[in-house]
Amino acid sequence: GAVVSQHPSWVICKSGTSVKIECRSLDFQATTMFWYRQFPKQSLMLMATSNEGSKATYEQGVEKDKFLINHASLTLSTLTVTSAHPEDSSFYICSLFSAGDGYTFGSGTRLTVV
Amino acid sequence: LAKTTQPISMDSYEGQEVNITCSHNNIATNDYITWYQQFPSQGPRFIIQGYKTKVTNEVASLFIPADRKSSTLSLPRVSLSDTAVYYCLVGDYTGGFKTIFGAGTRLFVKA
Numbered sequence: 124g125a126v127v128s129q130h131p132s133w134v135i136c137k138s139g140t141s142v143k144i145e146c147r148s149l150d151f152q153a154t155t156m157f158w159y160r161q162f163p164k165q166s167l168m169l170m171a172t173s174n175e176g177s178k179a180t181y182e183q184g185v186e187k188d189k190f191l192i193n194h195a196s197l198t199l200s201t202l203t204v205t206s207a208h209p210e211d212s213s214f215y216i217c218s219l220f221s222a223g224d225g226y227t228f229g230s231g232t233r234l235t236v237v
Numbered sequence: 238l239a240k241t242t243q244p245i246s247m248d249s250y251e252g253q254e255v256n257i258t259c260s261h262n263n264i265a266t267n268d269y270i271t272w273y274q275q276f277p278s279q280g281p282r283f284i285i286q287g288y289k290t291k292v293t294n295e296v297a298s299l300f301i302p303a304d305r306k307s308s309t310l311s312l313p314r315v316s317l318s319d320t321a322v323y324y325c326l327v328g329d330y331t332g333g334f335k336t337i338f339g340a341g342t343r344l345f346v347k348a
Contacts, residue, residue, distance in 0.1 A: 129280070157336065166324070167281070167338040216280045218336070225271055225330050228280035 125151040125221045129229030136207055136236055144202045144232045146217030152197035153219040158190075161214040161231075173200040207236045241325050241339040248345050255312045257342045259325035262306045267329040270301060270308045275322045275341070284323070285310065286330075312344075320346045 126149040136142045146156055154175045159167040171192055172180040179192035189211075191203040204211055212235050218228040242260040249255045261270070269288050273281035285292055287299040287308070298311040312319060324341040 124283075127280075159336075159338075166340050167336075169336055169338075172335075214278065218280070222330065225269075225283065225286060226273075226281075226326070226336060227283070228273075231278060231280045233278060 124224035125227040127227050127229040133233040141205045146200045146229050148198045148219050151221050156200040157218045158202050159216045209236045212236045243342045246343040250347050252314050255315050257310045260307045261327045264305050268327050269330045271326045272310045273324045315346045317346050
């Protein structure tokens with residue numbers, strides 16, 4: 124089935140800096156990938172849909188200027204948290220959809236902003 | 238999008254069978270039901286998927302009644318390592334759909 128690689132698995136950054144998270148599809152050409160955020164003890168919340176070669180589609184309430192998504196190739200989508208603040212600390216997860224396997228999720232990235 | 242409802246938490250003991258039920262009253266004709274398992278600080282992992290009746294794989298069984306308005310994930314003989322959050326997702330897998338996660342069920346397996 125589809126394999127998703129997410130990197131880094133954890134990152135600590137200073138408040139005001141930007142952090143980039145990568146999501147790679149290792150064996151599937153993904154025209155669409157998805158980004159989620161998960162706070163402790165809570166469920167996954169869909170943030171945005173990443174579309175290869177075009178703009179991402181953001182869910183209501185998600186700041187597109189703060190969470191920059193780039194999907195420049197069929198195997199790579201990136202999420203950049205710009206000017207990060209402590210309230211952006213969370214667990215970020217990406218996924219892709221394939222008709223044969225359904226949704227496959229990355230291993231997640233733990234972001235801590237200090 | 239079919240909304241799902243699951244129990245918030247369940248406790249079990251090692252070796253027991255655990256059944257987690259998910260309600261999805263407005264499931265559509267083309268929707269499939271998929272269950273995922275999530276451990277702390279990891280992404281969700283596929284467990285099992287079905288459309289109707291019963292599906293079984295090496296780790297679980299999925300029971301779906303004729304009206305498909307609910308489904309039950311059955312974990313035989315759970316172990317401590319099955320302690321996790323379990324989510325059911327409902328959607329059209331032929332073309333993809335927006336994943337709306339419910340609260341999930343937090344299963345705690347005790348020794």
